[in-house]
Amino acid sequence: MKICVLVKQIPGSEATFNVTPDGRWIQESGLPFEMNESDIYALEEALQIREKMGEGEVFVVTLGPDRCQKTIREALAKGADRAIHIKEEAPFCTDPLTIASVFTQVIREENPELVLSGLQSDDLGFGQTGVLIGEMLGMTTATLVVATEIQDEDIRVKRELEAGWFQWQTMKLPASLAIQSGLNTPRYPSLRGIMTARKKEIKDVSFNDLRNVDFLQSFKKLSIQHAEKHTEMIEGSVDEIVSKLVNVFKNEIRIN
């Protein structure tokens, strides 16, 4: 089985952000970058499916600037067979439809039976790429996937619904699945994997060459919210304090 995994590089969760002078993006210099969390799980799921089936190919596709090379190597070190790097330079495209259409052109040529993506990127968080790609490629599509089972021509997936409910759904292959974090235990790259990663193929393609639609959305202004602490003294009799406190819990902090 040929499996495509979409992997995105995002700023590390512990990073401190500053906005660029033009207010359109974050200052990247000095920021740590890492693989998007749910993509790590998507990659692991792909590797496990390949291992279970005893054959197949896992290739990763990444969109982003040169720095993404590091994330691509990490995916290769973990066991992906090869990679396609859709290179783009700043200012970066943040329009999900354009992104999906560019990915679609690359993936269509490869004709995989399964496309796995993380549920959403932890930086922009649109959560649309996997769904749009599935639609554009005419694949069956599922989101919030927490388990997979290949059954000949079909794939059975477990989806997370609301309020602790789950749904098992059998779908036709080829399929595009948006993977929820936590469905497996991602592996560490083995040292041998790290050393052999550099021998694996990374094919570069240009984002601008593939772009065939106009951006439907772009960032006008980026701002960073600073949380402010404030302390309020509640005064009065015990009864008054209790009722004021209950009001704060109910209506301000919203404890259910």
Next chain:
Amino acid sequence: MDFSYTEEQLLIQKTAREFALDHLAPCVINRDEKAEFPAEQIKMMGELGFMGMMIPEKWGGAEIDTIGYCIALEEINAVDASAGVIMSVNNSLVCQLLYTYANDNQKEKYLKKLASGEWLGAFSLSEPQSGSDASNMLAVAKKDNDHYIINGTKNWVSSGISCDAVIVFVMTEKGIGHKGISAFIVEKGTPGFSHGKKENKLGIRGSDTCELYFEECKVSAENLIGEEGNGFKIALGTLDGGRIGIATQALGIARAALDRSIEYANERKQFGKTISSFGAIQDKIATMATNVDASRLLIHRAAKLKDEGKPYKKEAAMAKVFASQTAMQNATDCVQIFGGYGYMQEYGVERLMRDAKITQIYEGTSEIQQLIIARTLLGNK
């Protein structure tokens, strides 16, 4: 000269760091208290390739250079110096010795298993009466047709209980000093080969250190590594590399002490301010950080020389003596910065102090390192 890590080196560091935080950090205090060997973790480290890092793939290793090995070893030791010494002994002493001095049959039979982490190895040179003066050893091996009969007692053997095979140095000819020493590999379970109780140590308590007993222990002549009488040369050649390993262990401990100190100094408030705003604390942190960097630079220089096939004896000795001194100093200062909390087990920094001490003692004491450095410079033997 390039001081930045390559993409691969960064990934090695990340993998080692994440593994150490996920699998070694959670019960490290408990293992230290109970003197419990991290068996499960060492098995996983073997599967990831950490136990035979510098050995070519052909012989079961990960085929990484010495600097890459040092980067990983620093991360493991920054979290658990017991797991760190088990890793260091298997890599820099056991696997490296077999790779350099064993014949292909021995490599096929032993190195593959030891470098892939299927087996764990130990290195046994010291005896109760012979430490730094290895030529004074009493253990003997007597040739008997195509076998040798080994008799004697060895001590301070790291991983002596958990290992599957040990490289042991014994006298094959008496009365000619170190020229009579030979090296053998002996498998666990060989009749006449047994181990003593686990030593109760000050630090690195998770590593199992013990005596080894050889009583009429019959091993095949095929287990002789190199030639008869070459043992001393093999031991010294291997220990140069081992010193890079122990220097790195010391670096890991020293860095952990620095990291913990910075974290604590920024949190702990006294007189209405964080203690990091006090000059006395800043002075300690600045010295700790400078010595950590100096240790790492010394270690990586020795590692680079080793990778280039150039002499590195003096540089490895300098790295070990300096890094181990730094580990001891930083761990002591870290406990001082933590004050009363540092003296308590649950904060995990008193362990750094106990673990640090051994790095000034084993695989050549600091005094021996000074001797090596001075002799190399002065040209006397």
